[in-house]
Amino acid sequence: MSEPKRIPQHVAIIMDGNGRWAGLHGKERYEGHIAGVEPVRASLRAAARWGVKYLTLYAFSTENWGRPAEEVAALMELFCRSVVSETPELKRQGVRIAMIGDRSRFSEKVQRYLAEAERETAGGERLTLILALNYSSRSEITRAVRLLASRAAAGEIAPESIDERMISQALDTAPYPDPDLVVRTSGEQRLSNFLLWQSSYAELWFPEVLWPDFTETDFDRAIEEYARRDRRFGLVK
Numbered sequence: 001m002s003e004p005k006r007i008p009q010h011v012a013i014i015m016d017g018n019g020r021w022a023g024l025h026g027k028e029r030y031e032g033h034i035a036g037v038e039p040v041r042a043s044l045r046a047a048a049r050w051g052v053k054y055l056t057l058y059a060f061s062t063e064n065w066g067r068p069a070e071e072v073a074a075l076m077e078l079f080c081r082s083v084v085s086e087t088p089e090l091k092r093q094g095v096r097i098a099m100i101g102d103r104s105r106f107s108e109k110v111q112r113y114l115a116e117a118e119r120e121t122a123g124g125e126r127l128t129l130i131l132a133l134n135y136s137s138r139s140e141i142t143r144a145v146r147l148l149a150s151r152a153a154a155g156e157i158a159p160e161s162i163d164e165r166m167i168s169q170a171l172d173t174a175p176y177p178d179p180d181l182v183v184r185t186s187g188e189q190r191l192s193n194f195l196l197w198q199s200s201y202a203e204l205w206f207p208e209v210l211w212p213d214f215t216e217t218d219f220d221r222a223i224e225e226y227a228r229r230d231r232r233f234g235l236v237k
């Protein structure tokens, strides 16, 4: 493969299609989620190889709480198990685990496991893996608006001083650059409440592959696809 010139600094993935994959293989939906763990490892390997600095994975949306209780419970169990089993290897690879979303709705146990993974990998400098958990863009923006409104009400900031930078800084993603490329697997072409503010000028790519079938080669295709795009940011060349 020829070496693409432009590498995205931040890739964000909407990991979709686990349920359909399970259906196609005569399995239960939760088995599709379990099959979705290996593609996470593959994506991390590929991202690290390309020198991508930030990889955001949409793992659980705020709307996903509305799924059947058994599926939600299986997902929570899988998050706990995965962060525990993967943390040593991530640490070895220099991957730092971070999170966006409102974690306060998770059980104490889940919150503890997530916080432990963050603490354990805090020194990782090669790549930051940002897990979007109980994440929805509208809820994130609503929390940010509330924060800025309360700071204005307290006289800490003037309403007219609120600018785009200040809003970005009030979002969960404040420490990270905007995604350059957003990938959604399974052929669906929508964002489903994911990084709406941050993706203003992101390139979008919608491969047909179901998430459990996503491989390092698919990630490589994403990088090649990105290198072909002409980003203009509203300007003329």
Ligand code: IPE
Pocket: 015, 016, 017, 018, 019, 020, 021, 059, 060, 061, 064, 075, 186
């Ligand atoms: C994505 O796969 C994983 C989560 C939303 C947690 P889905 O479970 O949405 O799979 P489909 O879309 O039903 O195939």
Ligand code: IPE
Pocket: 014, 015, 016, 058, 059, 060, 061, 064, 188, 190, 192
């Ligand atoms: C988006 O997928 C959320 C995650 C991948 C975690 P969904 O499967 O929940 O989204 P819709 O329902 O197809 O829009």
Ligand code: MG
Pocket: 016, 017, 018
């Ligand atoms: Mg889905």
